[in-house]
Structure formats: structure tokens, C-alpha cells
Amino acid sequence: MRTKRLWLDRDPAAYKQWTELLKASDLVPDDQVDYTLGIYAEEALVATGSIYHNILKCIAIDPTYQNENLLTQVVQELRVQLLESGFTHYFLYTKPAVCHLFQSLGFSEIIRTEDIAFMEQGGPDFNEYLKEITASKRNTLKNAAIVMNANPFTNGHLYLITQAAKKNETVYIFVVSEERSLFDTATRFRLVQEGVRHLTNVVVLPTREYIVSSATFPSYFLKDQAQEAVARVQATLDAVLFKKKIAPVLSITTRYVGEEPLSPVTDIYNQAMKKEFSSDLHLTILPRKKLGQEVISASRVRALLNEQAYEAIRSLVPETTFIEIMKQKKE
Template structure:
């Protein structure tokens, strides 16, 4: 038996063998991968595992080799690769029936649904994130949450926050920490803070990797390419993690979202939250703010930036966001 890299983008035959192997293991071959390995018995693929960023994915072992300790070999090889590339903290999805195996390899469960278990290993971990949140806890009872990418922060986002701030003593406003947007995480966080600084009951917080991230909800960043059933399973996991682990720490009883006429994946996410939250958390869906009968959206702002239609952007974003857009234009 030997372990070797599978070059999915170069070796079509190896990719086909890998894809068939995963399908036989009841897994869906994933396109979002940086690195893939296989364990071979001569030329027969008997185990595989992959990495995307700091997420272990697509791990499967041939059932007739289950007693050969192949899982720990694959996980160890992937860990070594992650450490070589500078990661000390990593995540993994698995099915409930196999979560025990990964627990024995040192992974800790963060959240679980009937279909998925989300686990991590390394530091800083989820417990550290909860400690960070507690430092910002306000001693209020009627608390709401909003989670946004804000790429960039628009008057539509500001409307959502303002409405939430009218209905809650404290609004915890989570800004995605994921680096998969035109505006980087640091800039988006800064623009949100500047945009809401006049609202004294709004606390702006990072999501780290625990809300709408490549780890919890990768389909969110694929939008139109995401398969609906995969997006729904991931959205349920993300909503479960928020409901069971994050909301209780900050005594959050409501979550505000905008209705979603534009993105099918975000619409699936809203539906998943409604189902998962049930009576435990109140999901409040507000109509989206419009200008000239058109919904204000960050994607519309980005499209106008491409067209260099800066006068049109002015009516869609707060002054602080407009200044940042003009600064980026100069660069």
C-alpha cells in the first residue's frame, strides 16, 4: 500500500477513479479542493482524503479495508500538509455514524444535525470564540442578531440594522470573517462599524469560522453553482450551530434577515433558519429597502463599480462606504 497525491486537475483517469470511489462511499465529489491524496493497493484506490483551505473533506475508506487503520494514515497525511502550509487549526464535516472515529483521532464536535457533524481540531478553537463573544456581552434581555457579509455595507444593510435596533435592547451584528469577497474582511468590518456608529445599542462582532464560512456553509460562496440539496444541508448545520451554541451565550432571542428575491442560496438559508429556529428563536424577515423600485444590494453596488457609475452608487451606500469605494478607485 502507498499514499500519493491525486492531481484532479491534471489526471482525468485518476479523477474519474476518485469520483467513482466517493460516489460508492455515498459521498458527493467536491470541486472545491486544494489538495487530494489517495491510498492505493497497487493501482486500486482504497482510501482518499482532501483539503480545501483548512477544511478536511471527501474522506473515504474502502469498506473491505476498514480494519487497516487507513483513516488515521489519511488524516495524519492531511494534517502534515496543513501544518506545512501554516495551519494549526482545522475543520471537518462527517456523517453522524463516523463522527466517533474522528473523535478518537482528536477532533471535537462543534455542532451536529441528522445528516452532518461539524468538527474541529487545533487552536484557537470554538470555546475560545465563545469566550471572545462573552467579553462583548451586554447585560440586556431583549437581544437580536444580524449576520452579514456587507460586501460592501449598503443603505439596505443599514436599514436592516436600524429596524432591528428599534426592536431590541442590544443588536449583535456579526460580520463575516471569510476572505472570499471583493472587500476584504478588515475593510468590511471597518465599514460596518463606521456605518452603524450612531446606533448606540449595536455591537459589531466577527464571525471567525463559525457562521456562514467555508467551514460551516461553503455553498453560500458558490451562489448560483450550489446544488440546492447540498446548500440546504449546510444551511441547516449553520443555523443549528447559531441556535444551539451562539445565541444562548449572548441571550439572543431574535434574528433579523432581509427577504431574498435575488439569491436562491440565501433564500434556502432563510428557509433553513425558519425550520431550525422553530419556537426557540424568532426569525424576522424584513422587506428589502429599494431605490427607484429596485432592491438595494451589495451585488448591484459591485456591478456599478465595474461600470464606474459612481454617482448612481452614492444613493445606495452610506458616506463611509462611498469614501472607501472612491479610495479603491484611486488605487
Template sequence: MVYDDEQLIATGSYDENIIKCVAVCKDYQAENLLTQVVTHLLEKMRENEQLHVFLYTKPQSKAIFHSLGFKKIVANEDVLFMELGKPNFSDYLRFLLEKKKIGEGSGIVMNANPFTKGHQYLVETAAQHSQQVYVFVLSEDHSTFSTADRLAMVRQGVAHLGNVTVIPTDQYMVSSATFPAYFLKDKAELDIAKVQATLDARLFMERIAPLLEIRTRFVGDEPFSKVTEVYNQAMQEVFDDRLHLVILPRLTIDGEAISATKVRQAIKEKNEDVLLKFLPKTTYDFIKYTN
């Protein structure tokens, strides 16, 4: 924070590797305080070994942050998403190219916390209608199951499908950097969630889908989470006719919609009936024999 006597005139903060809440009083914006604040934050982050940094800013601030070494990832008329350091988005795109298979594809992004029969149904449906299916599993460790465990459950649950490739998202799809409101669920402000969801959808459509020749994004409908429903709506608006969005009705068993939330509750309550009903055998065995 920067003060003029006792008046706060500039401030900024960071959370892990994300710079946020940077502001300069309008009466002091000609004094290069923004650069001073950001430079100070970067020094503090490096002390904490945060060498890869993200930030959201307004598009008109691009030149200032570019001069500090930040590179644009994606932008819309309201928000610019940038990063500094390595490994960066270019490295992630090279990683995706290494995973690319021949043929047009579909994309699915999931947390899989844990991987349920509903997730499996979504992937199997996409696999029936696509030459290739790329399943992106969230890399954020903000879930009951670790990133490694969720990746393992997804890979085991789709191993019978020869045209499915499972890939971690890193920090470029539904992450604390691109879409922090996703992890707040019902506590998130929906207006903010909409802005973040729109940017996340644009990043997928403009930078990731063309690289892998993804023509369709498959999602499940969302009767439980308002934030996820906002995400589905944002994708519909952003994709328009450039990327096809398929929203599948959520799979039900005995008239009950499958949800990972219900599964996590059943795990706490040791309700074997629910677990056997909602989980594919691969996930059931994974949870049973790794806990």
C-alpha cells in the same frame, strides 16, 4: 492516496485548513486506513502552518476522529462538524462573552460587500425592536472588499445606534468551513448548500444565540441569490419556535431593490448616481477616500 497494487483503496484531501473528500473502499475499512489518511493530511497541513483544522464527517465517525484529537462543534442527523487545534470554538465563545451587553438581543449576519443602505435599514429596524443587536460580519476574505474594510464600513454605518455591537464571525458563521457553498453563489449545488446552511443555522441557534441571549435573527429577503434564499429557508426550518426569524422585504429606492452586487458594478463603471443612491454617506466616503 493509498493503493493496493494499482487499485485506489483510500484517499483524502484538504483545502487551506479544511479536510475534505476522505474515503476508504468498503472492502478495506477494517484496516485503519482512515486514521492513516487523516494523520498524513494533518502532517502536510502542519508543514503549511495550518494548525487549526476543520472537517465534516458522518455522526457515526465521531469516535474515530475524536481519538485523533478532533472536537465536536455541532451536529445533526446527517453531518458532524469538528475541529482540531487552536484558537478553537471555545476561544471564540469566550470572545463573544467579552462583547456581550446587558439585555435580550437580536442577531444579524452579513457580508457587507460593501455596506449599503439596505444593510443599514436592516440594522436600524432590528435596533428599534431589540434591547441589543449583534451584527456579525463575515471574516472570510473571499469578497471584493477585505474583511478589515467591511468591518470598518459596518462600524461606521451603525455608529449612530447605541445598542448595536459589531463582531467578526471568525470561521463559525457562513465561512468556508461552515457554509462553503455561500461563496459559490449560482455555481453551488442547492442540495449541498441546503445541508451546509442547515448546519450553519443549527450552530448559530444552539451555541451562539443562547450565549448572547439572542432571541431573534433578522435577515433580508433574497430575490437575487438562490443560495441565500436556501439559507433563509434553512433557518426557518431549523429555528422553528426556538429562535424567531424576521425576514424583512428588501429596501427599494425609486422602485429599485438595493443590492451590493449593483453597487460593485457601479464602482467598476464609476456610476456616481447609483453609489449616492444606494450607499450611506459613511460607505460612500470610505470607498471614495480609501481607493
């Protein structure tokens, strides 16, 4: 047996072997990876595993070699790579039927769907996240949630929150914690807090790595480059995790989203929520707020930023967001 790194984007032969092994293991070849390991028996690829960010995925072992302890070897090699990259908390995608194998290697299951199981190792873990958000829980019965990247916070976001706040006792706003946006996480979180300060029944919370993150829904950040089939699996996972594990601890009964005429991946996410949510968790889709004939969107604001069209931006965002934009302009 020999072990080597596979350069999937440079080696067509290795890519073909990798794809065939994954399909034979009933896995979708997802080439959104930073690092891929292969184990060979002579010239045959008999085991593989990949890393994307702090996620282990696409782990497959040829059935002929299932008794060779190759799974442990693959996972251990991937752990070494993660530690070298500075990750001590990492996630795993796998098939539900083999969860027990990864539990024996120290992983804990967070959630599973019909297609995929989502597990983790290290910390701070999911249970600690639940404790964090529960600390902000209000003793109300009619509660709603909105998840947003807010890159940056716009009048469109504010409109959605205001509509939810009119019809619910408490509205929990989950601001995406990923550092993959034009505005950093701390700034986005603060701008949402400042923008809703006048709404006393709104609570702003982080998502950490458990709602629309590189762990639960990496395709969200690829937008038009994402594979639709992969995006649907990830969107479903994210929706089920929210419904079964997050909404209950805050007694959330409604989740609000805006219509999505601009992003196919976000539309897939809305469809997944509509399908997965039940009578216990209602999905309310509101028309997007418009200025003139165009919807107000963060992407529109970012495009105007590139054009340095600051006066056009002023009418699209709350004053607190505009002040931040002008501050960053000076810097």
C-alpha cells in the same frame, strides 16, 4: 498499498473511482477541493481524503480495508499538507456515526446535524470564540442578531439593522470574517461600525470561522456555481450551529434577514434557518429596501464600481461607505 495525489479535474478514471468510493460510504461527492489523496490496493482505490482551504472532508475507507489503519494514514497525510500550507487550525466534515474515530485522532466536535458532523483541531478554537463574543454581551433580554458580509455596507444593510434596533433592546451584528470579498475584512468591519455608530443598542462582532465561513458554509462564496444539495447540507449545519451554540450565549431570540430575490444560495440559507430555528429562536424576514424599482444590494454597488458610476453609488450607501469608496478610487 500505494499513495498518490488524485487530480480529479484532470483524470476521469480517478474521478469515477473517487465518486464510487464516496457513494459507497454514503457520502455526497463534493468536488469543491484543493487537494485529494488516494490510497490504492493494486488498481483499486481503497481510501481517500480531501482538503478545501483548511477543511478536511470527503474521507472514505473501503469497508474491506477498515482494519488496515488507513484512516489514520489519510488524516496524517492531509495534516502534512495543511501544515505545509501554513494551517495550524483546521476543520473536518464527517458522518455523525464515526465522530468517535476522529476524536481518537485529536479532533473535537463543534456541532452535528442529522447528515453531518463538524469538528476541529488546533486553535484558536470554538470555545475561545464564544469567550470573545461573550465579552461584548449586554445585560438585556430582548436581543436580535443579523449576519452580513457587507461587501460593502449599504443603505439596505442599514435599513435592516435600523428596523431590528427599533424592536429589540440589543442587536448583535456579525460581520463575516472571510477574506473572499472585494473589500477586505477589516474595512468591511469598520464600515459597519461607522455606519451604525448612531445606534446605541447595536454591537458589531466578527464571525471568525463559525458563521457563514469557508469552514461552515463554503458554498455561500460560490453562489451560482454551488451544488444545491451540498449547499443545503452546509446551510443547515451553519443554521444549527448558530441556533444551538451561538445564540444562547448572547441570549439572542430573533435573527433578522432580508428577502433574497437575487442569490439562490442565500435563499437556500434563509430556507434552512426557517426550517431549523425553533420557538426559542425566531426568524424575521424583512422586504429588501428599494431605490426606485430595484432592491439596494452590495452586488449592485459592486457592479456600479466596475462601471465607475460613483454618483449612482452615492444614493445606495451611507456617507461613511461612500467616503471609503472614493478613498480607494484615489489609491
